[in-house]
Amino acid sequence: MKQIILGTAGHIDHGKTSLIKAITGTNTDRLKEEQKRGITIELGFASLDLPSGRHLGIVDVPGHEKFVKNMVAGATGIDIVCMVIAADEGVMPQTREHMEICALLGVRHGMVVLTKIDMVDEEWLELVTEDIRDFTVGTFLEGAPIVAVSSATGDGIPQFLEELDALCDGVPERGTTGLFRLPVDRVFSMKGFGTVITGTLISGKVGVGDTIMIYPGKTTSKVRGIQVHNQGREAAEAGMRTAINFQGLEKTAINRGDILARENTLIPSYMVDLELHFLPSNKKPIKSRTQVRFHTGTSETMGNLILLDRDELVPGETCQVQIRLDEPVSLIRDDRFVIRSYSPVRTIGGGKLLNPIPVKHKRFHQEIIDGLMGLVDAVPEGIIDHHARMAGPVGVTFDELLLMTNLPAKELDSTIGAMLNSQTLLLADKESRRYIHLAVFDGLKQLSQEVLERYHRDNPLKPGISKEELKSKFPRQASGKLFTLVLNRMIKDQQLILADDTVRLATHTVSLQVDQKASKQQIIDIYAKSGLTPPYFREVIKRLEVDPKSAKGVLELLVGEGVLVKVKEDLYYDRVTIEKLKDELVAYILEKGEISTPAFKDMTGASRKYVIPLIEHFDATNVTIRVGDIRKLRKRQ
Structure with a gap:
């Protein structure tokens, strides 16, 4: 009934x-x-x-x-x-x-x-x-x-x-598919029952044994008993005057104005976006930042009225506003509210919620103003579209959208599914069901493109940028999962190439200028001829009389191509020379079981300034392992 x-x-x-x-x-x-x-x-x-x-x-x-x-x-x-x-x-x-x-x-x-x-x-x-x-x-x-x-x-x-x-x-049926919510209008203790609350169950349903959460404080308790019109019930549903008593809940843990709901289904917020109708009966306009009394559900909270598109609101007008509250509230879209003046106290306006969990808005920001105006009569797809756009790279979760749309979970799931199919939305995190708007996603792809174009322009001889450096260019709100999603999509679309944690544009190729080509061959010859006693690179630059920055680019290219090996800062070797020394070192240890630093010095015929960096290089590349003053093979060769 x-x-x-x-x-x-x-x-x-x-x-x-x-x-x-x-x-x-x-x-x-x-x-x-x-x-x-x-x-x-x-x-x-x-x-x-x-x-x-x-x-x-x-x-x-x-x-x-x-x-x-x-x-x-x-x-x-x-x-x-x-x-x-x-x-x-x-x-x-x-x-x-x-x-x-x-x-x-x-x-x-x-x-x-x-x-x-x-x-x-x-x-x-x-x-x-x-x-x-x-x-x-x-x-x-x-x-x-x-x-x-x-x-x-x-x-x-x-x-x-x-x-x-x-x-x-003529009164329509209340649906029972929404979130369970019961604003508390009375709290008392009863002998033999403990703490009891009463209120009108405005949506959803609740049963004996259910675990509920008290918002905005987020205290949890279990329903011990339910009464509707003084009759014991196993459950209550929307539209019923309901009394509930709890297990082990102190009376001081709950107050009029609190809301009962399921665990983690509501989100307390110090700000709400509203459509406010300022009553024609008001005697004068109200200015932005005026302190007001915000009534919703059974609660009264002080706050400041922020007019987003004007400095004052004239009696009889309606506009979109934000209220910043002294205490948090836990609401959903379309909840009704009343605003009363601070002093003298009288009703001055009210309306319905547009967004129960907004960010702090700047005044006179046209995109914000237009977006809130569009929310007033928006269809579900439009509401989701708006909030996903405004969320930027942070994205918006399914649980947040439940509050932002006031849709039953099945209907919201179906609507999101259709938007995923049309790729208006993308799933950025499966575990938390976090969604990103396509426009935001495309913006991050464009950002990646621009970062790489600039990097290739500034570093024409480098094969690409490291993944970590590219990620550091993303907005700090962007998660690692979102970065990976963008990267993988661009790789799939053949816009990027990823090799050994280095990212480059698919169109990028290393191109040497005429003088750099000459420098490249000269550097290769110097290191090939110098064997195990090569000059430090700063000496190579002086010998060739070339631009240090240009020569450094050629050097990094040679290292990237595997022609040269970096042993320590400013000290490089020809790869063939290093590989030959490695083979000799492994053969020696396989025969002797170990090698000392003096023995390694005799093997190379080099001075200590080369010997120490070389043996440490083999340690660092997992060829050898230091045990006291000797080296052994790290693994069987």
Whole structure:
């Protein structure tokens, strides 16, 4: 059966609590102070069986202006509102503010209940009724039923229940496929049960034994018991007024305003992007960076309103904004919110969330402004496209997109699958399900192309750049997996060639100038003739009288080609000479079992300045291993 929550709204002392008592028999004013003062301070709860057999949960909210924040908390999750107006007073200030709040929170179904009709005559009742019709013009209650009742005498109560039953038919079913979320509106301890919370389950479902997380603090606990309308249940689903008690959870670990959800399904954030409607009833514009009270779910958080495309917002206008909060909130796209001024406290605007986990935006950045405007009515593909573009090389995960799109997991998975097939998105990390936008990916490919072009231009004699150096040119937010993905794609597309951890453009070839070709042959001849006592390279440069930078490039080319071997800084050998010495060294050790440094010196016939670098070179290339003052073969030859 359809799960429906009925909420009251209206000015103080207009009979909200009396109406609920008349139809349910429950006095929702449970606090001694409420009963003593005759006003509702905290939220009250009851349930009702309608003539059709439909079961409703009821939330009674306070009407006094000092307790509007409690009213906002109670209005979260309601499907139908009863705007209660006393016949002897008519429309009052809190009637108007409650109407604005309900509209801002997205309430679309309701009726006006004209109470205390036993205190006025027929003529006055007609005047008040006409005034109410004028009041509701342009609101979601325009054309809604106006039912006159007396909670004291019972007059009109049957008609009220019939209208309420009919209204329920028009309330759409809530889906149960979304993330489980329950904003906490009450916390208390009960003997034998421990810590108990209550709230309206706004999406998903929860069962006994489930592990839940309390956001934004991320405390975890296990559901010990569930009640719906004072009846024990094994599970509760969206639309139910729900009470849950937990195993081993201290009362101090949870507060009104917290949200219950599955582990690691929500992400606390100190910033949110919003579409804000600034109420026409405001007396003056609001400036950027104004401190405001941000109400969403059952929470109230202080924050600063950041206008991104203007310096002030005029009454009646709507725009996209960012709010930077003093405390984190854990929300999802399309959550409704209300903003109230810091002082004096009154409702000034509200709307719905566009992005619950944004980065800090710069003001007057046109791409940001256009992107947020596009999010307002975007289809799922457009929302994903925007967030993937804005995420840049960091990418965006599946879990983040669940919050950014407010889509059921299966629908999101299907949408992402279609975008992967069209290659609008690419999977950058399978394990974390992190996605990169094609435009970002192409940008990294272009960056690689430009880095290599510049490198080849500056180092024409080098075969290419090392993988690590190329990776260092990527944005620091780019992961190693993303770098590898870009590299492999460019290799597959025959744009790059990777050889021995050296990357080059497929079009790059080493090209020597005429003077470098001459230098190359001269350097080869010098090292081939010098045997085991070659000159240091700085001496070669002086002998040839060539440009040091040009000669260094030729040298590195010869090393890369394997013609020369670098033994230590500035000391190079002809490869044939080194290989011949290696064979002699191995043969000697195989016969003798070991070799000492003096014996190696006799073998080479060279001075100590060559002997030590040579024997250390063979150590470094895993031919020999030093054991005390002698060398042995590192492995059998």
